[in-house]
Amino acid sequence: MRVSSKGITVLNNLMNDMFERLANEAARLTKYTARKTLSSREIQGAVKLVLPGELGRHAMAEGTKAVSTYASNNNGRQSKS
Numbered sequence: 001m002r003v004s005s006k007g008i009t010v011l012n013n014l015m016n017d018m019f020e021r022l023a024n025e026a027a028r029l030t031k032y033t034a035r036k037t038l039s040s041r042e043i044q045g046a047v048k049l050v051l052p053g054e055l056g057r058h059a060m061a062e063g064t065k066a067v068s069t070y071a072s073n074n075n076g077r078q079s080k081s
Contacts, residue, residue, distance in 0.1 A: 022046045040067070 003011075025046035030038050047059050 018050075021050050025050050 026042040029042040
């Protein structure tokens with residue numbers, strides 16, 4: 001199975017647009033809370049606001065799983081150094 005270069009371009013544009021929407025919403029939430037640091041809390045809130053229903057819940061679950069995996073892999077590397 002292959003993906004054409006036009007297909008890749010469409011997917012790239014979709015992902016860039018989604019990143020921009022989430023980043024803007026997370027930045028807006030950070031301003032509302034009068035904080036200067038963007039945290040995972042604002043990202044989770046942005047996902048809930050930008051992605052509807054089941055899609056948002058699935059994105060939250062996958063994001064949490066990815067961060068957990070990263071943290072466990074990263075902690076193992078630090079202790080070996």
